[in-house]
Amino acid sequence: MLNTVHNKHPLLIIEDSDEDFEITCWALAKANLHCPIERSSKAEEVLLSLSARASQVDCEPPLPKLILLDLNLPSMGGRQFLEKLKLIEHIPIIPVVVLSTSNNPRDIEKAYRLGAQGYICKPLSLEVYVKKMQALVNYWFDAVEVPNNHQMFSPNTQSR
Amino acid sequence: MTQTKSSDSSESSSPPLFVNAENVTLSNCDLEQVHLVNAIQPHGVLLILEEPHLRIVQASANCKDFLGIGTEFLIGKTLDILLSHEDILVLCDHLAKANLLNTHSHLISIKHSLHNKQPLHLFGNRINDLLLLEFEQVDPLPPIEILSVFSDIRESLKSLQCAESFQFFLDKLASEMRKLTGFDRVMIYRFAEDKSGEVVAEAKATDLEPYLGLHFPASDIPEPARRLFALSALRHLPNVDYVPVPLVSDPNILHPTRVDLSYSFLRSVSVMYSEYLRNMGVKASMVMPLFKQGKLWGLISCLHSSVRYLPYEQRIPAEFLAQLSSTLLTDRENIDQLGYHTKLHYSTQKLTSQLQNCVSITEALAFRDEALLSTLNADGAAIIVDGQLTLLGKTPTGKQIEKLAKWIAQRETSVFSSHQLATEFPDAQEYQQTASGLLAIRLGFTSKDQILWFRSEVSKTVNWAGDPHKPVEINLENCEVRLRPRTSFAIWKETVLGQSLPWLSTEIDYAHRLRQIIADILIEHARLLSKVNAELQRSNSELDSFAYAASHDLKEPLRGIHNFLELLELEEKEHLSELGEKRIKTVLSLSEHMSFLLDSLLQYSRIGKNELLLQAYSTRNMATQAIELIKQSHPDPNIEFILSPNLPIVLCDQMLVSSILQNLLINAIKYNEQTIKRVEIGCDTSLIPPVFYVRDNGIGIAPDNYAYIFQLFRRLHLRNQYGGGTGAGLTIAKRAIERLNGTIWVESELGKGSTFYFTLTPESSKNVEHCA
Numbered sequence: 001m002l003n004t005v006h007n008k009h010p011l012l013i014i015e016d017s018d019e020d021f022e023i024t025c026w027a028l029a030k031a032n033l034h035c036p037i038e039r040s041s042k043a044e045e046v047l048l049s050l051s052a053r054a055s056q057v058d059c060e061p062p063l064p065k066l067i068l069l070d071l072n073l074p075s076m077g078g079r080q081f082l083e084k085l086k087l088i089e090h091i092p093i094i095p096v097v098v099l100s101t102s103n104n105p106r107d108i109e110k111a112y113r114l115g116a117q118g119y120i121c122k123p124l125s126l127e128v129y130v131k132k133m134q135a136l137v138n139y140w141f142d143a144v145e146v147p148n149n150h151q152m153f154s155p156n157t158q159s160r
Numbered sequence: 161m162t163q164t165k166s167s168d169s170s171e172s173s174s175p176p177l178f179v180n181a182e183n184v185t186l187s188n189c190d191l192e193q194v195h196l197v198n199a200i201q202p203h204g205v206l207l208i209l210e211e212p213h214l215r216i217v218q219a220s221a222n223c224k225d226f227l228g229i230g231t232e233f234l235i236g237k238t239l240d241i242l243l244s245h246e247d248i249l250v251l252c253d254h255l256a257k258a259n260l261l262n263t264h265s266h267l268i269s270i271k272h273s274l275h276n277k278q279p280l281h282l283f284g285n286r287i288n289d290l291l292l293l294e295f296e297q298v299d300p301l302p303p304i305e306i307l308s309v310f311s312d313i314r315e316s317l318k319s320l321q322c323a324e325s326f327q328f329f330l331d332k333l334a335s336e337m338r339k340l341t342g343f344d345r346v347m348i349y350r351f352a353e354d355k356s357g358e359v360v361a362e363a364k365a366t367d368l369e370p371y372l373g374l375h376f377p378a379s380d381i382p383e384p385a386r387r388l389f390a391l392s393a394l395r396h397l398p399n400v401d402y403v404p405v406p407l408v409s410d411p412n413i414l415h416p417t418r419v420d421l422s423y424s425f426l427r428s429v430s431v432m433y434s435e436y437l438r439n440m441g442v443k444a445s446m447v448m449p450l451f452k453q454g455k456l457w458g459l460i461s462c463l464h465s466s467v468r469y470l471p472y473e474q475r476i477p478a479e480f481l482a483q484l485s486s487t488l489l490t491d492r493e494n495i496d497q498l499g500y501h502t503k504l505h506y507s508t509q510k511l512t513s514q515l516q517n518c519v520s521i522t523e524a525l526a527f528r529d530e531a532l533l534s535t536l537n538a539d540g541a542a543i544i545v546d547g548q549l550t551l552l553g554k555t556p557t558g559k560q561i562e563k564l565a566k567w568i569a570q571r572e573t574s575v576f577s578s579h580q581l582a583t584e585f586p587d588a589q590e591y592q593q594t595a596s597g598l599l600a601i602r603l604g605f606t607s608k609d610q611i612l613w614f615r616s617e618v619s620k621t622v623n624w625a626g627d628p629h630k631p632v633e634i635n636l637e638n639c640e641v642r643l644r645p646r647t648s649f650a651i652w653k654e655t656v657l658g659q660s661l662p663w664l665s666t667e668i669d670y671a672h673r674l675r676q677i678i679a680d681i682l683i684e685h686a687r688l689l690s691k692v693n694a695e696l697q698r699s700n701s702e703l704d705s706f707a708y709a710a711s712h713d714l715k716e717p718l719r720g721i722h723n724f725l726e727l728l729e730l731e732e733k734e735h736l737s738e739l740g741e742k743r744i745k746t747v748l749s750l751s752e753h754m755s756f757l758l759d760s761l762l763q764y765s766r767i768g769k770n771e772l773l774l775q776a777y778s779t780r781n782m783a784t785q786a787i788e789l790i791k792q793s794h795p796d797p798n799i800e801f802i803l804s805p806n807l808p809i810v811l812c813d814q815m816l817v818s819s820i821l822q823n824l825l826i827n828a829i830k831y832n833e834q835t836i837k838r839v840e841i842g843c844d845t846s847l848i849p850p851v852f853y854v855r856d857n858g859i860g861i862a863p864d865n866y867a868y869i870f871q872l873f874r875r876l877h878l879r880n881q882y883g884g885g886t887g888a889g890l891t892i893a894k895r896a897i898e899r900l901n902g903t904i905w906v907e908s909e910l911g912k913g914s915t916f917y918f919t920l921t922p923e924s925s926k927n928v929e930h931c932a
Contacts, residue, residue, distance in 0.1 A: 019720040026727065072716070101715050104762070105815060106770060124719055124755050126726040 010036040012064035014043050014081070015099070016073050020122070024068070024099070024133070027126065031133040033141070038064060043073050043081035051088045063092050066140045069116070071100040071107065082114035093147045097136065196418045199404035200426040201397065203469055204296040206407065207234070208419055211255070211291050214239040214248075218409040218416065220426075226295050228276030231408050242273050251282065260286040264392060264423045266472065269298060281472050285423040292419070294426055299471035309477050316340065316481055320488060326496035330361035333460070333485050338363040341446065341470060341478050343462035347371055348450070350458035354378060355386070356628070357458070368465075374651070377628035381459075385430065390456045391422055394479045395447045397429055398469035400437045404428040436645035437463070444468035446475075448482035452489045460485075497666045504670040507535040508677060515681045522550045525611070536667055538613035540594065545609055555614055556591040563587060564598075565608045574602040575671055579615065579662040589658070593617045597660025599667065601675040603682065611674070615660035624652040700768060707765035711758040718758065722751045753886075757873070760888035763819070764872065767895045772813045774922050779852070780807035782814065783841045786821035790829070796837070799829055804842030808850055812920050816896040823889040823896075824854040824916050830882050832858035849902075849919045860910040869906070870894045893918075 011033065015021045021039055028037065040046045046067070053063065071078035078098060085091065097118035098111045108119050120136065123129050140146075200206050205226045208218040216234050223231040227242060234241065239248055247270050254267045264285045271279055279298035284291060316336040323329035330348045338346040345368055348361035355378035362372040381389070389395060405428075409416035421427040437445055444464040450457045460482050470478070511525065511532075518524035522543050525532045532541045533552045540553035542561050549558050556564070567585055568576055577599045581588040588595060597615025626649045729736070729744050736744070780803065787801045821841070828839040840855040861869060861876075868874050875887035893916075897904045900922045908914035 017716065017720070019724070020716070023720070023723045023727075072712075101719060102712060103759070104766060106766075122719060124722050124752060126723055126730070129723075 008035075008062045009065035010038040010062065011066050011068065012038045012040065012046065012094075013068045013099075014040050014046055014073065014078070015068070015070045016041040017070075020070070023126070023129070027129045027133040028137070030130045031137045033133075033137050035065065035141070041073075042075060043069070043078065044076040047076070047081060047084055047088075050085075050091055050094070053092055064094055065146060067094055067096045068099045069096050071098060071102060071111070079110060079114060082111065082116055086115050095140065095146060097140070196420060197404070197428045197430075198418050198421075199406050199428040200421075200424065201399075201402050201428055202405050203398050203402075204294050204426045206424065206426050207239075207293040207295075208407070209239065209291045209293055211289075214252075214291070217290070218407045218419065220405045221408050222405045226278060226280065226297065227273045228278070229273070235408060235410050242275070243270065244274060255284065255291070258284065260284050260291070262391075262423065264294075264425050267293075283425060287420050287423065288417075290419060292421070292424055294424065296425075296472055299473040304473065312340070313477055313481055313484075317484055320485065323492070326492050327361070329488070329492045331363075333481075334361040334363035337460055337462065337478060337481060340481060341462050341474070343444075343446065343464045343468065344368060345371070345463040347461045347463070348458060349376075349461050351386075351456065355381075355383075357381065360458070371625065373623055374625040375622050375628070376625050380436070380625075380645075382432075385433065386456060388422060389447055389449050389459060390451075392425070393448060393483060394425075394475055395445075396425070396470060396475065397434070397437070397445045399467040400434045400443055400445075401467075432645055439645055440649055441465060446470060446478070448479060449486075450482065450489060451486040452493070457486075457489060497664060500664070501666045504535065504666060508670065508673050511535075511674065512677050512681075515677065516684075521545045521678065521681075522548065526550055526552055532611070532613070536599070536613055536670065537615075537661075538597075538599070539616045540614040542610075542612045542614070544611075545603070547608065553614075554594050554616060556588075556595050560587070560591055561612065564612070565610050568600050568602060568610055568612075569608045571602075575668065575675060576600045576602075577663045577668050577671070580659045582658050592658045595660075596658050597663065599663050599671055601671045603675065603678055611671075611678075613671075615663075617658060618660055620656045620659060622654045622656055624654060625649045627652045628654065704765040704768040707761055708769055711761040711765065715755065715758050715762075718751055718755055722748060722755070725751070756886045757888075760873075760886040760892065764888060764892050764895060767816060767819070767892065767899050770815070772899070772922065773815070774811050774813055776809050776811050777814050777817065778807070778809045779812075779817065779843065780805075782817050783807055783821055786818055786825055787841075789822060790825050794826070794829060796829070798835060799837045799839065802838065802840040802842075804840065806845050807841070807843050807852075808845050810850070810920055811922055812900055813922070816899060817920070820893045820896045820918070821854070823893040827889050827893075827916075828854055828856035828858060828914075830885060831877075832856055834858070849921045851917050851919055853915050853917045855913065855915040857913040860912055860914055861906060861908040862910055863908075866906055866908075870904070890916075 011028070013021060013024060015024065025037060050063075069078045069081060073081075076084075078100070082096065085096070095117040096115070097120060098116045099120050099122060100107065100111075101122050102108075103121045111119050118136075120132055123132065200220050202222055202225075205223050206218075206220045207216050207223075209216050215238050216236065219231045219234050221231050223229060223234055227234075229242065239251075243251065247268070250268055258265060258267065264283055267282045267284045269279065269281050273280065280295045281298055283294040283296070285294075286292070316339075319336065320329055320332050323332050334346045334348050337343075345362065345364040347359045349357050350360045351357055357376040357378075357380065359371045359374050359376075362370060364370065407419070437443075440463070442463045443466050446462040448460040450460060462478075514524040514528045515521065518528065522545050525543055526541075531552070532543070538553070540551070540555035542552070542555050542565075543550040544561075544565055549561060551558070551561075555561065564585065564587070567587075577597075578584055579597045581596055581598045582592050588598075594616050595614035596617040597613075599613040599615075601611050603609040603611070626646045725744055725748055729741065729748075733741070783803055787803070790801075791799075825839060825841075829837050834857050838857045840853075842853050842855070844851045844853070865876055868876065869890050872891040873887045874891075875885070894904050897918045897920065900920045902919040902921055904916060904918040906914055906916050
């Protein structure tokens with residue numbers, strides 16, 4: 001059952017750097033992530049498609065189970081994305097974990113204040129990165145329950 | 161001979177006993193009531209009349225000599241016993257028109273009285289409701305053409321006006337006066353502040369001993385005499401050995417009034433004066449006052465070694481010249497200073513532009529083309545700006561000036577000048593050789609910011625005409641103490657110490673102006689400074705933002721480099737040679753170090769970039785947290801943390817203080833080779849503001865290095881020593897402390913340990929949030 005969820009709902013990575021994306025994928029693979037990984041390099045695209053899903057009842061394509069968000073993005077930045085996400089009504093609830101180079105306490109505080117569910121500093125060492133990704137996978141994909149957005153958006157739920 | 165009594169007191173409250181020639185004594189010399197002498201000189205006649213009937217109430221005893229009728233026949237009669245009806249009519253006409261109060265004026269000239277053939281001049285003065293009528297002979301010589309008198313005076317005046325300096329002016333005045341009056345010696349005598357006199361110009365017969373440059377003590381011309389000299393345009397004593405002519409009054413009146421003869425031309429002179437002249441070898445004198453801006457400035461004193469009487473006709477031109485000279489005096493003295501005045505004015509203009517173009521006042525005043533010292537005729541100068549003392553030329557020591565400046569700061573006026581400083585500020589005696597003269601301006605109201613000019617001592621030799629300390633001699637006559645003027649006028653030299661050349665009024669004006677200019681410029685500076693400050697703040701914050709962005713953006717590719725090298729190392733291991741593997745390790749270590757550097761830079765720039773969030777925080781809690789963090793990042797059982805219990809609650813930014821404490825703690829344990837590393841965090845709360853400290857028993861710092869330890873990326877040791885590090889920890893701590901308006905300093909002993917002290921005094925501005 002868990003596996004199906006794993007398989008069906010992807011992990012969405014919002015990241016503009018190809019190199020960083022490659023390394024993150026590599027680390028996630030080492031951490032035994034089994035679900036598909038989707039990538040977007042523009043936060044505003046993700047916001048657009050998610051807000052489109054707010055009015056739809058479609059189950060396809062499956063919504064991401066978790067978003068890994070880079071803060072430093074061209075055009076719409078990570079912080080803006082978090083801000084906007086909170087403002088859109090009926091948007092599917094998807095946990096967002098920030099993945100950033102910055103270890104500035106103010107950045108960290110701000111991200112949580114804007115509704116991020118986690119903040120991971122990208123370390124220099126791959127070994128440390130793999131460990132961090134392992135913890136992430138364990139937590140978000142094995143340990144916790146997340147809202148089932150499809151039930152939320154079923155006709156029943158809507159009529160309620 | 162004391163100077164304590166003034167003429168005013170003698171006038172307003174007449175002492176019961178008149179002081180006169182018979183009973184003048186040491187203490188009452190100034191009180192000798194010369195104007196109440198009740199006698200006249202014999203070169204004329206005095207009648208005292210009551211108006212309007214012109215009844216003669218008193219008369220001098222010598223009427224017969226001039227008027228041809230004995231005095232006894234005149235007392236109690238009206239004037240028509242003496243003058244013809246026509247003369248009386250003309251006289252009455254003049255009396256009706258003339259004021260005659262406080263003045264002695266020529267009224268009419270008559271061909272003769274009713275009793276002889278002598279032509280006479282009549283002079284008048286009104287005092288105490290009485291009319292004083294004086295008669296003098298008309299000059300028997302044929303009258304001088306009035307036009308020629310005028311042209312003589314015009315020539316004299318012209319040469320006075322052409323005098324190229326004030327001194328020449330005075331010299332000319334003396335010689336012109338001598339030409340006009342024919343006296344042996346004409347001296348221009350100037351009163352000093354202390355009323356002593358100095359002969360500043362002299363014209364004399366060649367065989368006479370010069371008096372030029374001689375000083376005379378104030379008592380030589382006592383206050384009553386000075387007053388009388390000032391009252392009349394001309395005083396004349398034709399013969400010092402004259403026999404005074406007494407005034408006769410109605411024998412039926414028991415106590416006739418002594419009439420005030422202040423304005424009388426014939427008045428008998430003080431016995432001290434005639435004796436004084438006699439001692440000098442003088443037989444006749446004539447004195448005219450010189451006024452400068454309404455104040456008695458000095459005297460023109462004409463002396464003659466034989467009897468000399470100048471009739472009215474010849475006195476007029478002299479009197480006229482003296483009065484004209486008085487009006488010229490002020491101008492002439494000012495013109496003399498004009499060149500210097502212009503130079504000083506030009507200097508202020510130059511200094512103004514220097515001050516405007518220079519950031520530092522000291523620099524502008526002391527080290528540019530137009531310098532303080534070269535302009536004003538001074539030997540040394542001191543500039544105190546923002547407590548910084550700059551010395552130029554010959555000055556007292558810094559310590560002495562500091563005390564002096566403190567004294568100046570407490571004075572009421574912002575400009576101070578003295579040419580004998582030690583008399584006002586006794587401490588200055590220590591350095592009176594270098595600074596007997598001081599001219600000081602205060603830049604602020606009570607501030608110690610000042611500019612001071614010094615003039616060195618001029619050991620001045622004053623030549624006194626006789627011993628100034630013994631202006632009189634005491635003679636015992638008839639078992640009575642009698643005072644007489646000194647008989648010796650031989651030069652008596654006195655050396656005056658503790659004095660410099662006096663400051664001229666134009667120099668004091670210059671100081672005033674300079675003070676105003678500096679004040680204006682200071683205001684302008686303050687305005688510019690606040691503008692520059694704002695700009696600096698903006699550019700600083702831009703720089704911080706830049707450093708932050710740069711280091712942040714550099715971190716990403718650096719991490720990429722590191723990551724891909726690691727991938728290479730992991731995944732291509734079998735294809736790598738041993739050397740290749742080693743080189744990859746080197747690049748990895750280098751990129752790790754660079755990452756640390758970037759982290760430090762980020763942390764550093766973050767301190768300036770972020771807004772302060774001031775709140776009251778417990779420093780004890782923050783210290784505890786910092787220690788916990790260190791324990792996690794540097795697990796070592798041999799570190800002993802000591803937290804003193806009195807860490808206070810202070811207003812601060814939590815993030816900054818945490819950063820300060822962490823960096824200081826890391827520094828304390830990093831540079832420590834002891835088996836038990838001890839770190840103590842404490843605070844001396846008895847001080848304001850409280851002084852925090854972080855003390856360790858580490859390797860210590862050599863004093864030479866105190867300055868370097870706070871510099872960014874400056875390391876005192878090799879990179880592989882003491883656990884590496886970027887060399888930014890103390891810099892970050894210092895910057896965070898300064899951001900909170902505090903200061904940091906270190907005390908250390910090599911091999912024993914170091915103590916870092918710091919204060920936190922953030923300005924409680926509007927963004928203070930008070931903790932509940």
